[in-house]
Amino acid sequence: MESNDDICSGERRCRCFWRGAASLFVFLCFFLNGTEAQIRYSIPEEMKKGSLVGNVAQDLGLDLKRLRSGRARIVTGENVQYTELRTDKGLLVVHERIDREQLCGDVTPCSFTFEILLENPMELHPVTIEVLDVNDNAPAFKNNHLQFEISESAALGSRFVLESAHDADVGANGLQSYILTPSDHFVLKEHVSPGGSKYAEMVLQKGLDREEQPRLSLKLVAVDGGNPQRSGTVNININILDINDNAPVFNQTTYKSKVVENAVKGTHVLTVNATDADSGSNAKVTYSFSKSNAEIEDTFHINEETGCITVAKQIDYEKEKTIEFMVEAKDQGGLADSAKVEIEVIDLNDNVPVINVMSFTSPVSEDSPAGTTIGIINVKDLDSGENGHVRCAIEGRVPFRIKSNVRNYFALLTDADLDRESVPEFNITVVASDSGSPPLSSKMTFNLKVSDVNDNAPVFPVSLYTANIAENNHPGVSVLKVSAKDPDENQNARVSYMLEEHEIGGTPVTEFVSVNAESGVISAVRSYDYEQIKELVFTVRAQDGGSPPLSSNVSVRMIIQDQNDNAPQVLYPVQTGGSVLAEMVPRSADVGYLVTKVVAVDVDSGQNAWLSYKVHKATDRALFEVGLHNGEIRTVRQVTDKDAVKQRLSVLVEDNGQPSRSATVIVNVAVADSFPEVLSEFTDFSMHDKEYNDKLTFYLVLALAVVSFLFITCLLLIISVKVYRWRQSRVLYHSNLPVIPYYPPHYSDTLGTGTLQHVYNYEVCRTTDSRKGDMKNMQAMSQSLVSVDGADADTPHVTKQMSGNFSQMSTLVSLMFHHYLYLLFMSENLLSFYAGSILFSRAVESSCSKVT
Numbered sequence: 001m002e003s004n005d006d007i008c009s010g011e012r013r014c015r016c017f018w019r020g021a022a023s024l025f026v027f028l029c030f031f032l033n034g035t036e037a038q039i040r041y042s043i044p045e046e047m048k049k050g051s052l053v054g055n056v057a058q059d060l061g062l063d064l065k066r067l068r069s070g071r072a073r074i075v076t077g078e079n080v081q082y083t084e085l086r087t088d089k090g091l092l093v094v095h096e097r098i099d100r101e102q103l104c105g106d107v108t109p110c111s112f113t114f115e116i117l118l119e120n121p122m123e124l125h126p127v128t129i130e131v132l133d134v135n136d137n138a139p140a141f142k143n144n145h146l147q148f149e150i151s152e153s154a155a156l157g158s159r160f161v162l163e164s165a166h167d168a169d170v171g172a173n174g175l176q177s178y179i180l181t182p183s184d185h186f187v188l189k190e191h192v193s194p195g196g197s198k199y200a201e202m203v204l205q206k207g208l209d210r211e212e213q214p215r216l217s218l219k220l221v222a223v224d225g226g227n228p229q230r231s232g233t234v235n236i237n238i239n240i241l242d243i244n245d246n247a248p249v250f251n252q253t254t255y256k257s258k259v260v261e262n263a264v265k266g267t268h269v270l271t272v273n274a275t276d277a278d279s280g281s282n283a284k285v286t287y288s289f290s291k292s293n294a295e296i297e298d299t300f301h302i303n304e305e306t307g308c309i310t311v312a313k314q315i316d317y318e319k320e321k322t323i324e325f326m327v328e329a330k331d332q333g334g335l336a337d338s339a340k341v342e343i344e345v346i347d348l349n350d351n352v353p354v355i356n357v358m359s360f361t362s363p364v365s366e367d368s369p370a371g372t373t374i375g376i377i378n379v380k381d382l383d384s385g386e387n388g389h390v391r392c393a394i395e396g397r398v399p400f401r402i403k404s405n406v407r408n409y410f411a412l413l414t415d416a417d418l419d420r421e422s423v424p425e426f427n428i429t430v431v432a433s434d435s436g437s438p439p440l441s442s443k444m445t446f447n448l449k450v451s452d453v454n455d456n457a458p459v460f461p462v463s464l465y466t467a468n469i470a471e472n473n474h475p476g477v478s479v480l481k482v483s484a485k486d487p488d489e490n491q492n493a494r495v496s497y498m499l500e501e502h503e504i505g506g507t508p509v510t511e512f513v514s515v516n517a518e519s520g521v522i523s524a525v526r527s528y529d530y531e532q533i534k535e536l537v538f539t540v541r542a543q544d545g546g547s548p549p550l551s552s553n554v555s556v557r558m559i560i561q562d563q564n565d566n567a568p569q570v571l572y573p574v575q576t577g578g579s580v581l582a583e584m585v586p587r588s589a590d591v592g593y594l595v596t597k598v599v600a601v602d603v604d605s606g607q608n609a610w611l612s613y614k615v616h617k618a619t620d621r622a623l624f625e626v627g628l629h630n631g632e633i634r635t636v637r638q639v640t641d642k643d644a645v646k647q648r649l650s651v652l653v654e655d656n657g658q659p660s661r662s663a664t665v666i667v668n669v670a671v672a673d674s675f676p677e678v679l680s681e682f683t684d685f686s687m688h689d690k691e692y693n694d695k696l697t698f699y700l701v702l703a704l705a706v707v708s709f710l711f712i713t714c715l716l717l718i719i720s721v722k723v724y725r726w727r728q729s730r731v732l733y734h735s736n737l738p739v740i741p742y743y744p745p746h747y748s749d750t751l752g753t754g755t756l757q758h759v760y761n762y763e764v765c766r767t768t769d770s771r772k773g774d775m776k777n778m779q780a781m782s783q784s785l786v787s788v789d790g791a792d793a794d795t796p797h798v799t800k801q802m803s804g805n806f807s808q809m810s811t812l813v814s815l816m817f818h819h820y821l822y823l824l825f826m827s828e829n830l831l832s833f834y835a836g837s838i839l840f841s842r843a844v845e846s847s848c849s850k851v852t
Helices: 011-032 056-060 064-069 100-104 291-298 675-681 687-733 791-826 830-851
Strands: 039-044 052-055 073-075 083-086 091-094 110-118 123-132 145-151 159-161 175-181 186-192 198-204 215-224 231-241 254-260 268-271 286-289 300-302 308-311 322-330 336-346 354-360 373-380 390-395 400-406 409-414 425-434 441-451 464-470 478-481 496-499 513-515 521-524 535-543 551-561 569-572 582-585 594-597 599-601 612-618 624-626 632-635 646-654 662-671
Touching: 039 052, 039 056, 052 056, 056 091, 073 083, 100 110, 100 123, 159 336, 175 186, 175 198, 254 268, 268 336, 286 291, 286 300, 291 300, 291 322, 300 322, 354 441, 373 390, 373 441, 390 400, 400 425, 409 425, 464 478, 478 551, 496 513, 513 535, 569 662, 582 594, 594 662, 612 624, 624 646
Parallel strands: 039 123, 145 231, 254 336, 464 551, 582 662
Antiparallel strands: 052 091, 073 110, 083 091, 110 123, 159 198, 175 215, 186 198, 215 231, 268 308, 286 322, 300 308, 322 336, 354 373, 373 409, 390 425, 400 409, 425 441, 478 521, 496 535, 513 521, 535 551, 569 599, 594 632, 612 646, 624 632, 646 662
């Protein structure tokens, strides 16, 4: 920083002096009022725009980041902003020209105050700027000429009040003194009025002689104390009158009164009174305002004859609380007296509170917590006392509240959680009212919009969608449409649909159905077969476009409807390739004899699977009939000898579908009492059938031989193994070989007694070969030890066990032999032989499993 010697010269030197004094003053104010964070600067007037006022960040102890994050700014209720805050450097600079005289007039010291407002959290730092006067105005008189009429008989020491010069500057730069030239008859005496202004009086020091010098011309010079010095001049013309011995005298030296602000024009304030001991025209007194308060004529009016003072224009308490001025009483001879008038202005509640918006945030997110600041307002009332005390409230029932932490500053806060889906915007009306009588109030409405957040998941109207689709559908056909609503807006309400991962019978659901991501239309991917799958149950997820996205699921059930696309299938009687199977009916069969039953199924369902049976063709329609619903073939009449042995029926099996489907089965019936008779009747088989049956017989005989061989081999092997084990066990019991004990893994000998703590399973092995025969006992400790001394005692038990094995084995052999004979007997009929071989193989497997 440069020293004063380097940069100060003339007027600049004066400014630097005041700037240094201002810095010292700010330093003292900061430490004396640190808790209130108030700072004060002093600067000279007429500084150039952009001139430095002070370092606000340093003086307030704030970080530059805090200034930027808190959106620091100057808050002032005036129209003109004289200073500017540069938040990037924390400096306060001059923004507009500052004229102290225009700003404060005669008031000293001159200062203006504003606040530096920071948000998050809200801070308010008052700043006072004192504007120092610069000698830029010269003293000036209101009139260029002053006219006096002084009697020649004026006594020495007579005083004549001169017009006061007005200097807009103050202090040392203001009016300092008067100079009167020439000063042969008069001497100048200076005074200070109650208001603080200086005025001068001419005091007669040398008698006047009208005949010698009827007129006097003087000059009154007003000089200020600035550097360089400035002055103003007024010419004084004095007419010397004839003798007038007595001057008017006021009956009071000071007059006091009160007037209500905004009093109408002409309102009486007070009346002054002065008397003159002279008579005639010299005793006639006129009243006027003193020339030292020339501006008072705009506010009040005085009657020259009566001395009645009335209001000339409305008085504003907020501008002037007390008015002081001088009045003069002058007679015809020019003699005068003066008196002081003090008028107190009474305040009225005539100013409505003014709401100023410092900040307002709209829109506000709906997930903002309660207590979020959405705006800051400042309320000003120019009245004083209770008339200027303001309070704020919110009109109506809205989820907001007003909070005041700093005088006349109010924060608008949320008082509850917001929900855009319920109320998308609010009109908040703030009412500011004072405490006057009657109170005055003003309103301001804020329109607050609530911005959306993704706090609502898509919602389906139902929990389950059900749809029907006929089987054999075309791939790609639309089945149904799911729809979910999201009360959010814009992207948060954009719903897309997708299938949840799921398998149906081991196959991903995407191979069965698909869903349109935008419309929610579910389409079939493939053609469905009811006989393979009856219904599809899957889940559709609706997901919005928020971040993070929200979703919800709905179940979809697609019921596949059966179509009559399958014909009935006959299970019995079996239709073989070339062989003829016949059902035997004895000739002694009565009416209603059950010949056989046609068994058929239809893989369709419902009425498509309802089957009906009827005879399509028959050798003798009068002999047999078919049950319509059960397929049973029964005789209609008594069988006679005349009936042919060979009967052939064609049975039609038909379902109930639309259109219906059918199947036909041929049933051969042999009407005979013996098997040879049937063979003789069915000798007309074709050669092809005989060759087929011969080959079938050969294969069946071959299979029977192989199965018999395997059976005998297994039987011999089992007998050999059992005999061998029995012989080994006999050898073991009669031998004197030592026993090799085998202990379990958790075995422990407690205190050498051989007693175990718990119950265990043991495997006792006697010799190396004896491991082929083992015993496992699930017994307590007292019963799990096997004595090896008493071998004879165990011999009956072993013998009984072996005898039981032989008995079981003989039973099995007997059973298998009977099965074998049965198969040989049934082999006369080829089909029965084939069935018998199957039964025989199953019997062998069952017997082997029992033996092993």
